[in-house]
Amino acid sequence: TQLLEQSPQFLSIQEGENLTVYCNSSSVFSSLQWYRQEPGEGPVLLVTVVTGGEVKKLKRLTFQFGDARKDSSLHITAAQPGDTGLYLCAGDTDSNYQLIWGAGTKLIIKP
Amino acid sequence: DAGITQSPRHKVTETGTPVTLRCHQTENHRYMYWYRQDPGHGLRLIHYSYGVKDTDKGEVSDGYSVSRSKTEDFLLTLESATSSQTSVYFCAISETDGAGNTIYFGEGSWLTVV
Numbered sequence: 429t430q431l432l433e434q435s436p437q438f439l440s441i442q443e444g445e446n447l448t449v450y451c452n453s454s455s456v457f458s459s460l461q462w463y464r465q466e467p468g469e470g471p472v473l474l475v476t477v478v479t480g481g482e483v484k485k486l487k488r489l490t491f492q493f494g495d496a497r498k499d500s501s502l503h504i505t506a507a508q509p510g511d512t513g514l515y516l517c518a519g520d521t522d523s524n525y526q527l528i529w530g531a532g533t534k535l536i537i538k539p
Numbered sequence: 540d541a542g543i544t545q546s547p548r549h550k551v552t553e554t555g556t557p558v559t560l561r562c563h564q565t566e567n568h569r570y571m572y573w574y575r576q577d578p579g580h581g582l583r584l585i586h587y588s589y590g591v592k593d594t595d596k597g598e599v600s601d602g603y604s605v606s607r608s609k610t611e612d613f614l615l616t617l618e619s620a621t622s623s624q625t626s627v628y629f630c631a632i633s634e635t636d637g638a639g640n641t642i643y644f645g646e647g648s649w650l651t652v653v
Binding site: 458459461468469470471472473476478516518520522526527529530531532 | 572579580581582583584587597629631639640641642643644645646647
């Protein structure tokens with residue numbers, strides 16, 4: 429069974445602080461995606477990383493794919509209350525168009 | 540916007556009754572999915588479809604059935620609803636490009652079984 433472990437499960441920090449969310453697996457993925465979900469809505473894609481070692485930036489969010497394509501991280505610089513939400517990672521194994529999902533990190537940024 | 544509409548958005552039903560959730564897409568995507576989302580479990584795949592009348596089971600398919608008679612509609616049926624099926628249900632489609640397989644979700648259907 430392929431697993432994607434996400435940590436931490438819950439994080440509550442003050443506005444302006446930095447944070448990192450991790451997504452780890454023993455499986456190799458052809459790509460890895462990060463989604464953000466706000467209450468009452470479906471998850472929305474933030475970014476896809478494809479190449480081992482790849483780094484992508486989306487404003488204050490930095491996403492990195494591990495060299496071996498088994499893990500990924502999301503770093504937020506100077507977090508803002510608008511960053512509050514559930515962050516999900518998902519790995520693509522090229523199998524039946526299905527993704528392997530992490531359980532999510534619930535992030536709360538306090539003003 | 541991947542053009543996905545779910546209905547109903549909210550429903551309360553009694554234990555033992557059948558319930559059908561509908562997913563409608565407007566962009567002719569081949570692959571469609573039904574997920575449920577529960578605290579501590581993340582997103583779990585119930586069933587998926589890879590074409591009209593072509594469906595397959597996901598990891599939590601017991602107690603659920605699906606049908607896809609048209610490309611645009613994917614129906615999820617709870618044959619006899621139980622309290623353990625109280626959850627948020629998301630329909631999704633997938634698109635494939637150079638970056639791989641990307642999932643786009645509907646807005647969700649909140650189901651409460653009492």
